[in-house]
Amino acid sequence: MIPELGHYALVLALVLALIQSTAPVIGARTRDAALMNVAGSTALAQFGFVAIAFGALTACYVTSDFSVANVFENSHSQMPLVYKFTSVWGNHEGSMLLWVLILAFFGALVALFGNNLPATLKANVLAVQSWIATAFYLFILFTSNPFLRLPDAPFEGRDLNPILQDIGLAVHPPMLYLGYVGFSIAFSFAIAALIEGRIDAAWARWVRPWTLLAWMCLTLGIAMGSYWAYYELGWGGWWFWDPVENASLMPWLAGTALLHSAVVMEKRNALKVWTLLLAILAFSLSLIGTFLVRSGVLTSVHTFASDPTRGVFILMILVLFIGGGLALYAWRAPLLKQGGLFAPISREGALVFNNLFLTTACATVFIGTLYPLALEALTDEKISVGAPFFNLTFGPLFLPLLVAMPFGPLLAWKRGDILGVAQRLIAACALAAVGIAIVFIAVGEGSVLAPFGIGLALFVIAGALTDLSERTGMFRLPFATVRQRASGLPRSAWGTAVAHFGLGVTLLGVVCESNWNEERIVALKPTQTVSIRGYDLGFDGVIPRQGPNFREQIARFTVKRNGEMIGVMEPSKRTFPSRSTSTTEAALLTRGASQIYLSLGDSNADGSIAVRLYHKPLVLLIWLGAVVMVLGGALSLSDRRLRVGAPKPAAKFAAQPAE
8 A cells, every 4th residue: 555655646746746847937927926826835745745755665665565576676674774764765766766855855945945036036946847857757657666566575575785785875875866956956047047038146146055055965975975985895995987976076066166156146247158057067967977877878886777768768858958958048048148347367267267177177077988888889889988087187177276276265356466365375385385395205205296286285275274364364463353353254255265175185185095005915814914004914713693684704803003902803795695695894994084994805715815905094084075075065055145045136136127
């Protein structure tokens, strides 16, 4: 009964989406308030029915209802309860249901908190949001129904993919989807503005909070996915330039550019057409990521589907929304009135510089990811585009962006003084130079570029602190005045500085881990010892253990430094009988921001076991920096100007004539 209830609720959500996608548009065209008000109530009801459908599928997993094909394929009665919950989205059908749940959730948020929007704009935004929802409801119901019943209910399920049986799955996919789907709001705002043929600074004020929220979630989702792959897959890396990883990076780059462009539009009423394009591209790249994961064109630990019918359906969705959105943009954007002018050396100019390099880097990742797929589809020729290509193209594009980053917030709007800003950054430059000199002296041999990478990271970090120092008058004014200015500083200014500081921290971790990571691969027998960077790991032996739905062989290592025991590491191999597969569980020992990483290989005939051992200096800074960036975004989002939006904008927005 519960699966049928979920299926029926999903059908009702589709019916509501069809109403929401038509009635408000007609109301906006005819200025019929009653029809426009339909959008808000249907958006809330639609979310309610999707939530019922999602709850029904969750109940099927929790109760191990193996009469449902989706539960049978991806669950097991002995699986821990937390993994029964995460199994709901650990498969294609369930993850698509999570996708539409988040889509409906964002639509409901606009309906609830969009009261300061002009009536016509709100109606069109919710209608466009419902167009997207309708397409995905149809996709789920016709190709990916999660509630299909089996004629004869099996006694036991096939279990979830063992690699996905990890607590990281509880956070990574939902956060990633909140980012992906969150950009749909920016897309809907852009299409609604193009339909109405008018856009102004108030539009940027309305769209910024939604974009910022999506960007924060996507940042956290990418960081969680990177850390999950780092400790779960046993290969010791944190980024592989996997096509599906790239599929999440591309909308992040476009979304970052959109955030900065929206700031220029809000402050200076400039870059209107460019901001609209970025809003369309950010969600378009999210849809492309969905296609890569769901179509079966890739073989990856991240991918779910291999049914070509699903791939064709999603391709049609891509053509409809990406093609339709860009076609509408090409038709309507030239009619929009351009904004104010500014000098190249200004804060606006710095943000444009930022946008150019971000979008170029995004285009590089896009070409490197999709070109091999297109070439294989057209010619059956297979080529590999991996880390060397991306490191040689993406890295150099990010370097000038990072160098310019501390300058941007210190430049004045409209016209800036580059020499004056450079003088204020002398302390940051000095810190970077000292860092470079210290690394050169301490390391001696090695990569020549690594010390400069450390110096650049320190420059970005110090630049963010310089921005706050200049705004508060630190070191120039009395402490009481500094405290007063700091408390009066807009939270968005704090958020910008904190986010830039976080990026510098991440860069510091990337440079250190990439250049001074040490690896050892050895075969050990019990009582033997392996050493790395002053740490001695003694192999004590292997202990068998029975898990809830797996068998485990745990290798115990005692870690000593200078003869003193500092910890125990227990990497393991798990075997899942129901799936006839094994996984490697790495062991991590954290020392400050650095880690010792230990994973097991195969057992040998002589009784030894292969061991892969790493020392990863400052590796945790990579993810700590991402968390700091998200905190910076949260500070900006808490700014009252973004929470309230543009005060009483409806009359001004509605009265502005179409250009």
